[in-house]
Amino acid sequence: MATTAQPLTPPAVPTRVRPAAVPRARTRLSHSLAVGGLAAAIKLATALPFLTHYGWDRDELYFLQASRHLGLGYVDFPMITALIGHLVIGVAGPSLVALRLTGVVATMLAAVLVGLCARELDGGLRAQGLAALVYVLTPYGLAGGTIFHPTMFDLLVWIAFAYVALRILRRPEPRLWPLLGVIGAVGLETKGTVAALMLAGAAALLVLGPRGTLRTRGPWLASGIALLGLAPYLAWEAAHGWPTLTFLPSQDAATAASTPRPTYVFQQLAFVGPAMVLIAVGVRELWRDPRVRALAVLAPLASLLFFVEQGRAYYSLPAIALPLAAGAVAAERWWSARRRDGRSRRRAVMAGALVASQLAAIALAAPLVWPVLPTATMVRLGYWQTGWFKDELGWPELAAQTARAWRAIPAGQRAGTALLARNYGEAGALDLYGPALGLPQALSGHLSFQYWHPRRMPQRRVLAVGYDTATLRGLCRSQWVVARINNPWGIANQEQGQTIAVCTLRAPLGVLWASRIATDRL
Numbered sequence: 001m002a003t004t005a006q007p008l009t010p011p012a013v014p015t016r017v018r019p020a021a022v023p024r025a026r027t028r029l030s031h032s033l034a035v036g037g038l039a040a041a042i043k044l045a046t047a048l049p050f051l052t053h054y055g056w057d058r059d060e061l062y063f064l065q066a067s068r069h070l071g072l073g074y075v076d077f078p079m080i081t082a083l084i085g086h087l088v089i090g091v092a093g094p095s096l097v098a099l100r101l102t103g104v105v106a107t108m109l110a111a112v113l114v115g116l117c118a119r120e121l122d123g124g125l126r127a128q129g130l131a132a133l134v135y136v137l138t139p140y141g142l143a144g145g146t147i148f149h150p151t152m153f154d155l156l157v158w159i160a161f162a163y164v165a166l167r168i169l170r171r172p173e174p175r176l177w178p179l180l181g182v183i184g185a186v187g188l189e190t191k192g193t194v195a196a197l198m199l200a201g202a203a204a205l206l207v208l209g210p211r212g213t214l215r216t217r218g219p220w221l222a223s224g225i226a227l228l229g230l231a232p233y234l235a236w237e238a239a240h241g242w243p244t245l246t247f248l249p250s251q252d253a254a255t256a257a258s259t260p261r262p263t264y265v266f267q268q269l270a271f272v273g274p275a276m277v278l279i280a281v282g283v284r285e286l287w288r289d290p291r292v293r294a295l296a297v298l299a300p301l302a303s304l305l306f307f308v309e310q311g312r313a314y315y316s317l318p319a320i321a322l323p324l325a326a327g328a329v330a331a332e333r334w335w336s337a338r339r340r341d342g343r344s345r346r347r348a349v350m351a352g353a354l355v356a357s358q359l360a361a362i363a364l365a366a367p368l369v370w371p372v373l374p375t376a377t378m379v380r381l382g383y384w385q386t387g388w389f390k391d392e393l394g395w396p397e398l399a400a401q402t403a404r405a406w407r408a409i410p411a412g413q414r415a416g417t418a419l420l421a422r423n424y425g426e427a428g429a430l431d432l433y434g435p436a437l438g439l440p441q442a443l444s445g446h447l448s449f450q451y452w453h454p455r456r457m458p459q460r461r462v463l464a465v466g467y468d469t470a471t472l473r474g475l476c477r478s479q480w481v482v483a484r485i486n487n488p489w490g491i492a493n494q495e496q497g498q499t500i501a502v503c504t505l506r507a508p509l510g511v512l513w514a515s516r517i518a519t520d521r522l
Contacts, residue, residue, distance in 0.1 A: 036112030039132035053371035054392035061428025073236030074448040080190040081150045103152030107144030123329035131328035140271040143369035150191040157187035158318030177218030185229020200301035204294035246520035256310040267313035273361030282327030394487030399433035405482040418459040422466035445517035457510035476503035
């Protein structure tokens with residue numbers, strides 16, 4: 001029987017198939033928390049020795065008084081910061097250490113979350129530790145907790161938002177959408193800048209996906225919860241005539257004047273230092289994963305939004321946490337690969353150069369944001385001119401000068417005289433230090449201070465603190481300049497050289513209050 005010849009086929013040539021990446025098993029949560037806790041402990045150790053180095057900041061004096069006048073909102077910030085302050089004062093009194101510790105704790109928790117972001121991206125303990133440690137050792141991380149301020153709680157909200165969004169999109173865990181909404185609500189009640197992160201995230205999901213995400217109910221439920229959380233602040237605004245709408249343009253103008261766009265870029269680089277290399281690598285790594293591509297653009301988009309809007313350079317910096325974590329995971333893989341192929345010397349040189357440059361950045365930039373220098377040295381080197389430390393000097397001396405001026409008023413006339421401060425820093429300082437010096441309650445029409453006054457204000461005479469002579473001419477029928485404010489360091493802050501004057505008003509204080517004294521402008 002004939003057989004049919006089979007066609008000859010060439011032997012199969014083996015092809016090199018790149019194996020699919022196998023997700024790395026996540027480290028135990030307890031181990032990850034321990035690594036993040038170590039970075040948090042380093043943050044605490046760097047903060048504790050310097051918590052009260054220069055003294056109360058102008059804004060802290062304001063937030064202290066807001067904490068004593070708890071409400072659903074304030075002219076220039078929502079209620080969360082005042083609520084935290086109120087709780088602290090209830091336990092520890094008006095303690096600068098206790099108030100600033102709340103910001104330190106927020107930064108410590110943020111460091112732990114940065115490490116957990118690296119864990120979610122399949123990073124090992126080394127990647128998690130690197131991400132958390134680099135975060136707390138940037139100039140931006142070192143500045144955390146140096147002032148009691150909404151910014152300190154805002155950064156924790158941003159990083160918590162990014163962490164939960166990462167889990168929603170990458171695992172995926174759609175059940176966490178309501179939690180993301182709660183975080184958004186807390187953020188909107190802390191500082192309005194978190195809206196930039198939320199808008200950037202919504203735009204990125206719309207353009208980059210994952211596809212179909214916005215057709216599910218999760219994002220809309222989260223948005224509804226966030227907006228519902230804003231309701232108390234909106235109710236307060238409506239009840240007070242929407243003062244924030246007047247405040248914001250004045251704040252934007254002041255910010256644009258102090259932070260022109262080249263300064264914005266320079267400050268962002270200075271706040272982060274060479275760690276920007278890890279962040280850039282992390283953005284690329286996130287972009288390569290279609291599941292979280294939308295999260296890759298959060299940091300660049302947020303930075304761009306505030307660049308265009310001319311906001312503060314640090315407003316968008318909490319968004320670096322996620323790409324920093326991704327960059328640390330990439331660095332861990334690179335380190336392991338170099339160990340396997342034997343190029344350890346090159347690896348060590350590159351890593352050492354990055355560490356050395358980061359330490360140099362800390363040495364150069366940290367004294368601007370971290371009160372490590374003695375006051376005299378800080379003043380002599382001029383750091384007060386570019387940092388915010390000029391607003392921490394001179395408050396006890398201002399109160400002492402005001403007390404001397406108060407005693408210069410004849411005793412029989414003091415009962416009919418009010419103490420009037422032009423801005424919230426002066427009013428806050430006088431309320432903090434004044435009672436021990438025999439001063440009455442300080443009144444001010446500046447921002448939310450305009451609401452904290454007695455029901456009746458019949459006084460025709462005030463001791464005016466911080467007003468310029470031109471303004472006094474408009475308020476006073478006659479005036480007597482008792483002293484000029486002078487801080488012991490002679491630095492040119494807002495108060496230096498302003499007057500302390502006895503003023504006989506053109507009308508009772510209560511009559512002039514709304515039209516001539518109260519203001520929603522910065």
